[in-house]
Amino acid sequence: MSTTARERRRDIVELAHTTGLASVDELSRRFEVTPSTIRRDLAELTRQGEIARTYGGAMPLGAPGAEPTFRQRNREAGVAKAEIARYARTLVRDGETLLFDAGSSVAALAREARSGLVATVATTSIAVIQQLADSDGIHLECLGGTLRPASQGFVGPLAEAALERMTFDRVFLGADGVLASGHVVEADLVQTRLKELMCRQSERVYVLADGSKLGRATFHARAELPDGWTLVTDATATPEALAAFEAAGVDVVVAPAG
Structure with a gap:
């Protein structure tokens, strides 16, 4: 089958909506192109917001199990994230070395921290870099690696190697879901491996x-959190959900509204 890139990408979107999942190998055979060509197609369609990437393939946006893009996450729960970010900003002190994970809630914290804070911040997040790049008081360390378009964050061996050479006073993690068992839920294992390393390097x-x-476990990849971690959430959390974390001995903070 010979198709142009535009035709092939249109068909990929249609397949993602009709089958729910199309793997790289399946698409490569179907369109008679190399797997690397398909990966470029998927990356471009993800950038355009047409699909959501999964491990090994693609799914339509909004499908069960599909990973939302950073742009989608950034539009969700804006008030709650702003309240969480304002509280989290009060936790940091001048002179500290901080680690900011990828994620829209952590990016909101970066917006709060860009003025008035004198600190070193290391991050895997493009959004955090954009927020802090011109902040006079912040020495910014950018951890490289492989870019995940959905999260707009860097992962993989290069990011891990950089982290192993640093220690931090505090790390602020984002999450697709967080469980009272002491686990952060993410879309793939490369993310959870990185988060566990972030925790090990942070006080x-x-x-x-x-x-x-x-309590949301949309995906199956989980990062184990260390003892003594703190959950910072907002007033939309139900009493039942909060009780589960408190019963597990988690330090829970509900950020004040307004």
Whole structure:
């Protein structure tokens, strides 16, 4: 089958909606192109917001199990994330070395921290870099690696190698979901591996998660959190959800509204 890139990408979107999942190998055989060509197609369609990437393939946006893009996450629970970010900003002190994970809640914290804070911030997040690049008081360390378009964050061996050479006073983690068992839920294992390393290199661990993410296990990859971690959430969290974390001995903070 010979198709142009535009025709092939149109057909990929249609297949993602009709089958729910199309793997790279399946698409490569179907369109008689190399797997690397298909990966470029998927990356471009993800950038355009046409599909959501999964491990090995693609799914339509909004499908069960599909990973939302950073742009989608950024539009969700805006008030809650702003409240969480304002509280999280009060936790940091001048002179500290901080680690900012990828994620829209952590990017909101970066917006709060860009003025008035004198600190070193290391990050895997493009959004955090954009927020802090011109901040006079912040020494910014950008951790490289492989870019995940959906999260707009860097992962993989290069990011891990950089982290192993640093230690931090505090790490602020984002999450697709967070469980009272002491686990952060993410779309793939490369993310959870990186988050566990972030925790090991940090003295204090904070998970920033609005109420909709508490107890949510949309994906199967999980990062284990260390003892003594803190959950920072907002007033949309239900009493039942909060009680589960408190019963597990988690330090829970509900950010004040307004």
